[in-house]
Amino acid sequence: MNATRTRPAPNGLETTFPPSDLFFSRTDDRGHILSGNTVFAQVSKYELADLVGAPHSIVRHPSMPRGLFRLLWTEISEGRQIVAYTDNLASDGSHYWTLASIRPVPGGEYLSVRAKPCDTATMEVVSGLYAQVLEHEQELAAGGMAARDVADAGYVRLLELLASAGYPSYREFQRELLPREVALRSEATASGGQHPSARRGRVHGELDDSHAALVQALDTLVGGLGPFTSESARLGDQAAYLRTLARTIRRFSLNSQILGYQVGDSGAGLSAVARLINDEAGRFAGLVTPVADTIASIREHLAELTFAVASAKMQLDVIDVFVTDLGASHVAPDGSTQGADPVRMADLRGLVDNLALDIEAAAGALHELQELSSGLDRPLGKVELVLSQISLLAFNGRVEAVRLEDPASALQLFNEVRALAKAAGSQLSGGTTLAGLVREAAREEMVVQDSLLHVLTVLESFGRAA
Template sequence: MKETKLNSNELFFSITSHDSTILSGNDVFVRISGYTKDELIGSFHNIVRHPDMPRVIFKTLWDHIKAGKPIVAYVKNKTKEGGYYWVLAAVFPLKERYVSIRIKPDTKVFSAIRELYVKLLMAESTGGMDESERIMPELLREVGYESYEHFMGDALLSELKGRQNLKSQSCMKAEDFVLVHPQLSQLKSAHTQCEILLQEYDRWFEKIDFFADIKSIFEEKGMALRYLARDIVNLSLNTSVSSYKVANGGETFGILARDIRINAKENDALIHQIHQTIEKLSSALNGIVFLVSAIRLQIEMVTYVIDEVLCKNSEVQMVEMRGNICDLIALVMEYSDKTKALQGELNGEIKEVLAYLDQLEKQMMYLGYVQVYGVIEAAGSSDESARFGIIFAQLKALIGETVQEIATMQKMGQNFDGENRSLMKRSEESVVILERLHEEMVMIKAREENHGK
């Protein structure tokens, strides 16, 4: 059971039909599997399936792709000679096909999941796949993931971050490389477009930590607002109860208690709306992180395949891989459209949160006026009502904390709004490059067809 070496800077892909028949793949896939291309094409993908893989992982994979959803999984595969190799596989449904892009895994996430797989295999050996499916959510929570979707987004992001400093194994040297076929020169132009796209999405990729920070801060601050709102409601009730115990001036404190209570309930309703919007915002941010990671991987795969063709300097290789390159570009364009749509949702949700925060800020200003009036009344009252000085001092502290949380969220929201607008503009520029790249491939196809005639 010797491990076959997959270099960290290599990528490989396969394209399969809905029944998992292998339709195509690149040179790295052929080399790493140990099979010839003729042996792979037309075979079911389980030709490389390793017995050490828990069956529940493949069930999860098929559940996702049959539902038209992408999935990411760590997979141990076997080679023709009986060896093995590990990959992080990202599988994307594309019309009537599935595109699977694989990279070498090398992160702490990978280490944790290998241990998890051992536990799943043990569960399957005693209770079958039903048992491993039952315990998998619990095992994922033990390593810090709320769900499989949470895990696969983090796994893809972690592995891609680890690849950022890697360079592809290009054998091309633009300054002295002579292409023997005219179409290859056109393909070289497409390669240049891909490199520009990679640079664009690298800029996007650099913002992923910012997206993650926004998500966690908004969730944290949203929860803090809910606790503060609860404390203000409780304080309003204490004020109301205390007002009944005051013989002289109790009516005034009763009115103040009522104003605080009404304001607190309105604030609570606003904070509930903020919390709901933040939940939608968090889900959309998770989606953006996954989509940007997926596109970054897809663009790198397109570039790598074109590079393989150019390195071979072969017209036959170009004709064979042209369809694959077109499929991969189509995949990038599809995910680019999804990203644009989700950015639009994010834009609307952040504006909604900011609008609610503005309303809450005004509510807290009014509550501040009530608090000041209450302090004045408490200062001019008899010793019997001295307790109100303490109550209104507590209210002042709660108002101050709430205003501070609102200000932090407003600042983060405004920063995010600006960043999102900038990225939306860059996204439009990337779409233009993508369309140009697609045109390059269409022209290559047309030239090939004319050449065949």
């Protein structure tokens, strides 16, 4: 195909496709298409033979800002995966939105897996951000700025807009986006009976069996991740609560010391209690920082885990679609079987290699979570112990307060301290359910690893036979 051919003018019409349709393409280090699957050809409305050799920008819609692609190339050229919404241009001028996951594969190539966006609310927000970036770029270009500099400026503007939307980095945005998209897509395909494996017949015997076992194992792992999201949110709330609580206890401590100073010698006992509360407030503050830091690290690894598993799920689903294509290409027009196309096998290996990377990342995150979660209950127990001591001291403060000529202010203060300590102790009691969740997920992840190893073994055998 002539890579410099004129792209069609957008006609404003949208090409739609079901959530079950997943497609991929493999490109070289310059972005020229090396291969793709039939779904890619069908949705883009090009012949697959015409797409091969063309720059991937042939399907780039002019509404997409240059800054997005500067971000994309920056990430993948540095070996990182990127997930992004893109609007694409079909050969007839219609457009189609995709959620794309792009990452490097061995040999200096890149593999892009794309799906129908299911989180329409987020996609509409992102589409609006793209429009703002594009307008910014057009203004700069009209002022004479070079195209490369326009792309750089658009890249910066896109990150600024995401930050204003609550995402300090693109990495944080995509780590939240992909698991939500994969979950919504799973719901859509399940409710519509559209899962590829449900409609696919047997095509390669043992490869089918090992692949089906891997699908089941990964689906079990994905299904068990729901509680992790709520646990992460709960831990985040708990960390914020602890920091606020430390400041509140310190304020009560200072107020009790001021009160002891004001009552003078008649409040010697009260002053002693105030000093002890101050000591415990210092201990509490010293415990809160490492606990909050541990919780922050746990939440970071939880985000890595859910992203890796979601990426693995998307990767495995497109492998499912791919194996169907592979089966069709394995049968000659006369009905006889023939060896697998080496290009197809390279595609499949790239997909499986990326799946292995995702599962390895999930295993690493689970290992870190096991270490962190097992060590969280002990410092939380110390926090509860300090709160119990503060509650007891507040009771002693009330005893000392009734000996004052005017006990009202002191009683109110120590009543508030005691109520706060008791309420905090109740809220923090019971530790966390995270350790149990992690242990169960780790067991399921081991099954996924074993199933993947079997797929890799069968794939190597299948490749040699081809």
